[in-house]
Structure formats: C-alpha cells, structure tokens
Amino acid sequence: MLIIRKLILLLVFGCFCQLALGQQVVRYNISLKFTDSKQSYYIDLLELALKNTVEEFGAYKLEPVVIEMPQGRTAIMVEKSDLIDVTWRMTSQELEQSLSAIYWPLLKGLMGYRVFIIGKDKQEQFSQISVEEQLKILIAGQGSDWPDADILQANGYNLMRSPASGLLNMLEKGRLDYFPRALHEPWVEIAERDQFSVEKHIMLRYPAPMFFFVNKENHLLRDRLSLGLQRAFEQGDFEKLFQHHPITKNVLERAKIDERIVFELTNPLLSERALASIEKIQPYITH
Incomplete structure (x- = not known):
C-alpha cells in the first residue's frame, strides 16, 4: 500500500511539473x-495523433504507467481519472456510455477479422470444416472480459472464458480447440512456441472497431485525439503507419484471407455511431 501511495504522489507531482512547462501529459498503461x-x-498511433495537433494544442508528453491489471480494469481507471488518461479497446455500447470514444477505427475495422491459433497437428481437423455448425461444436477460448467472448457467445459458439494470460496454456493442454485472434496478432504471439500454428482454412468476420477512449470530462484530450486522427487518415499518415509498422505490415497478405472460408457473425455490442465509423474510413482503406 505504501508503494502504491508513493507511486501516486510521484505521478501527481510529475503531472504538475509538466503542466508548469506547458506540456500536456498523456498517461497510458503498460505491463x-x-x-x-x-x-x-497503438502507442505509435497515439503519438502520431498528438504530434499532428501541436499547433492547436501545444507540446505533449506520453507517459507509460506500469500497473499489472486486466484489460477491463484500464477502462475503469480511465473512467475514474485514476493514473491513466487513455486506453485502447474494442468498442461496445457499454464502454461508450462510461467513456468518451474517439470514433476513428485504429485497425481500419480489421479487429473483427479473426483467424485461429491451433495445435500444430490440428490443421487437418479444421480443413474438414465446410459449414459454421461444424466449427461451433469445437471449443473456442477467449479472455474473460473481452467483448469478443460476448460476440461469439451471442452467435452460438461453444466458448470457454479465461484470463487472457492462460489461454495458450489451456490450448496446449487440450482444454480448448482453437483460440481466435485478430489478423495482426497470432504470428507475434506464437513466434517462439513451436507447439502451435496459425490455422489456414477459416476466418470469422464481424464489425469490431478499436478506439481510443478517454474520460468523459477530458474534453481537451478527446478533441485533440479526434482532430489528430482525422488528419492522420485524411493526409495518409495513418495509412503509411499501418502499411509499414512491424505489427500490421503485410497483415492481409500473410493471412491469405482470399483462400479462407469466411463465417460472418453479428456484433450485438455495437452502437450505430461505432458502425458508422467503419463505413467512413472505407475510402482510405487500401488492400
């Protein structure tokens, strides 16, 4: 408890110092x-949005805050203005009611394009699947507090929820059959785990924009990020980052989505404004 109090005092003192220097401090969580x-x-995209608005909003400083906590907890801390100013999450109506969303999809809507991590010897089993009902018999794993878990469950999938850190171990032990991940995620996550592979035959697809979120009273940061991302999209800075960043570079080509069976899912968590945000970026998307 004493360590936490000292951390809070240091952060508050640091914020006052930065404000005195005319900088806007933007704090985010890392593990x-x-x-x-x-x-x-996301950190590079956050910096791009802030950099694009220095003329209107002044200097800034990005400040990582190291606190070990699940994804859902970061949203609560932003809502309470407790040590963190911004988080990035797949959106939901519930999340948009408690926080201010910046309605520019950070992954161009690709967060809802899902391929699977599977055991390295399981590809033949999945290659035999031709209709959605065959896949629904198998057990998918998702994080306990992930919106994806609610989406899969609403669409009738057989699902096991667990803390995210344990899902790969559960897959290895056979408690799960597959672990759905967004297009940019699986190769990074199993790079040093030879017991797994990325499934080659199937893709799930549902509308699932990823947004930056800030406290509802933090109008300054909301307006700054909104303007910064709009400029990034319209001026091509966002597309350049997306196409060349190590995490997203060649993601469509790597996933070979044209060679996959695609099962379309509905997303009951989406607000109309979130759905419209995907549509408005279509002119900027290049494949």
Whole structure:
C-alpha cells in the first residue's frame, strides 16, 4: 500500500511539473510482467495523433504507467481519472456510455477479422470444416472480459472464458480447440512456441472497431485525439503507419484471407455511431 501511495504522489507531482512547462501529459498503461509487442502500434498511433495537433494544442508528453491489471480494469481507471488518461479497446455500447470514444477505427475495422491459433497437428481437423455448425461444436477460448467472448457467445459458439494470460496454456493442454485472434496478432504471439500454428482454412468476420477512449470530462484530450486522427487518415499518415509498422505490415497478405472460408457473425455490442465509423474510413482503406 505504501508503494502504491508513493507511486501516486510521484505521478501527481510529475503531472504538475509538466503542466508548469506547458506540456500536456498523456498517461497510458503498460505491463512489464506480460509484455505485449503489439501495443507498440497503438502507442505509435497515439503519438502520431498528438504530434499532428501541436499547433492547436501545444507540446505533449506520453507517459507509460506500469500497473499489472486486466484489460477491463484500464477502462475503469480511465473512467475514474485514476493514473491513466487513455486506453485502447474494442468498442461496445457499454464502454461508450462510461467513456468518451474517439470514433476513428485504429485497425481500419480489421479487429473483427479473426483467424485461429491451433495445435500444430490440428490443421487437418479444421480443413474438414465446410459449414459454421461444424466449427461451433469445437471449443473456442477467449479472455474473460473481452467483448469478443460476448460476440461469439451471442452467435452460438461453444466458448470457454479465461484470463487472457492462460489461454495458450489451456490450448496446449487440450482444454480448448482453437483460440481466435485478430489478423495482426497470432504470428507475434506464437513466434517462439513451436507447439502451435496459425490455422489456414477459416476466418470469422464481424464489425469490431478499436478506439481510443478517454474520460468523459477530458474534453481537451478527446478533441485533440479526434482532430489528430482525422488528419492522420485524411493526409495518409495513418495509412503509411499501418502499411509499414512491424505489427500490421503485410497483415492481409500473410493471412491469405482470399483462400479462407469466411463465417460472418453479428456484433450485438455495437452502437450505430461505432458502425458508422467503419463505413467512413472505407475510402482510405487500401488492400
């Protein structure tokens, strides 16, 4: 408890110092225990949005806050203005009611394009699947607090929820049959795990935009990120980052989506505004 209090005091003191220097401090959460290289994409995009708005909003400083916690907890901390100013999450109506969403899809809607991590000797089993009912018999694994779990369940999939950190171990032990992941995720996650492979035959697809979220009272950061992302999309900076970032580079080609059977799912969690956000970026998407 004493360590946490000291951390809070240091962060508050740091924020006052930065404000005195005329900088807007933007704090986000990272984990040291469960490092995730994919987060670098969102951090770079966050920096791009802030950089694009220096003229209107002034200097900024991105500040990582190291606290080990599940995904859902970060949203609660942003809602309470507790140590974190921004988070990035797949959206839902519930999340948009508690936080201010920046309605520019950070992955161009590709978060809802799902391929599977499977055991390395299981490809033949999945290659035999031709209709959705065959897949629904098998057990998918998803994080306990992930919106994807609710989406799969609403579409009638056989699902096991678990803390995200344990899903690959559950898959290895045979408690799961497959682990659906967004197009940019599986290859990074199993790069050093030879016991797994990325399934080659099937893809799930549902509308699932990924947004930045800030506290509802933080109008300054909301307006800054909204303007910064709009400029990034319209001026081509976003597309350049997406096409060349190590996390998203060649993601469509790598997944070979044209060679897959696609099962279309509905997303009951989406607001009309979130759905419209996917449509408005279509002119900027290149494949």
